[in-house]
Structures are given as C-alpha cells and as structure tokens.
Amino acid sequence: MSALLAWYAQVKAVHVGAVLVSGAVFLVRGVLVQAGHERIAMAAHVRYTSYAIDTVLLAAGVLLVAMLPSALFANHWLTVKLVLLVVYIVLGVLALRRARTRRARAVAFGAALLAFVAMFGIARAHSPLGWLAIVSAG
Numbered sequence: 001m002s003a004l005l006a007w008y009a010q011v012k013a014v015h016v017g018a019v020l021v022s023g024a025v026f027l028v029r030g031v032l033v034q035a036g037h038e039r040i041a042m043a044a045h046v047r048y049t050s051y052a053i054d055t056v057l058l059a060a061g062v063l064l065v066a067m068l069p070s071a072l073f074a075n076h077w078l079t080v081k082l083v084l085l086v087v088y089i090v091l092g093v094l095a096l097r098r099a100r101t102r103r104a105r106a107v108a109f110g111a112a113l114l115a116f117v118a119m120f121g122i123a124r125a126h127s128p129l130g131w132l133a134i135v136s137a138g
Contacts, residue, residue, distance in 0.1 A: 004066065025046075026050070026092060026116070027113070029096060030092075030109045030112070077127050084115050092108075095108035125137075
C-alpha cells in the first residue's frame with residue numbers, strides 16, 4: 001500500500017465535505033440572485049470563500065484520482081463527471097452574473113443544479129449512468 005493511499009479516507013472525507021459545502025454555497029448564492037439580492041451574492045468575501053472551497057474540492061479530487069487505480073475509471077464515469085463539471089461551471093457563471101435576463105439566469109441556475117445532482121449521482125455510482133445505475137441496482 002502506498003503512503004498516499006493511507007490517506008484515502010481523510011482525502012475522500014474532505015472531498016465529499018467540500019462538495020456538499022460548495023453545492024450549498026452555490027444554492028444560497030443562486031437563490032439570492034434570483035431574489036434580486038445580487039450585491040450580497042456577489043460580495044467579495046462571499047465570492048472568495050466560494051473560490052477557496054472550490055479550490056479545496058478540486059485539490060482533493062485530483063488527489064483521489066492520483067491515489068486510486070486507473071482500472072476504477074475504466075467505465076469512463078470520471079470523464080463524464082468532468083465534462084459535466086465544465087457544464088456546471090459555465091451554467092453557474094451564467095446563473096450568477098453573465099446571463100442578460102432574469103429568465104436566462106433562472107434557467108441557467110436550474111440547469112446548473114441539475115448538473116450538480118447528476119455529477120453527485122455519477123460519483124456515488126461510479127458509473128456514467130449516475131442515478132440510473134443506483135436505481136436499477138437497488
């Protein structure tokens with residue numbers, strides 16, 4: 001067992017915790033934007049806290065990929081999750097500040113939340129089918 005693999009449980013706990021906190025922060029910020037409180041949602045301390053959480057999340061994710069055997073990723077669940085991560089980021093940027101209309105921000109916010117839930121399901125199932133794989137197995 002490699003020395004790095006000995007830290008797997010702790011790194012995974014940090015990653016999962018960061019996922020939950022990051023998702024919660026995005027949800028709160030998105031709701032604030034939808035309610036017309038952009039100044040609060042986009043305040044510097046809120047943005048920088050979000051960036052810090054997302055940095056921890058990304059670092060822990062990269063460590064997990066480095067720790068785990070490549071055979072675990074053979075069904076391409078990680079590839080699908082990473083593609084959805086890019087989609088989530090783009091939709092999140094649109095939802096919080098870039099979309100021109102209130103309706104476009106609302107649609108982007110809803111779609112970003114769906115992408116987040118899909119990524120979570122893919123990570124839980126270790127399958128590109130995500131929640132569908134979990135439901136069909138249960």
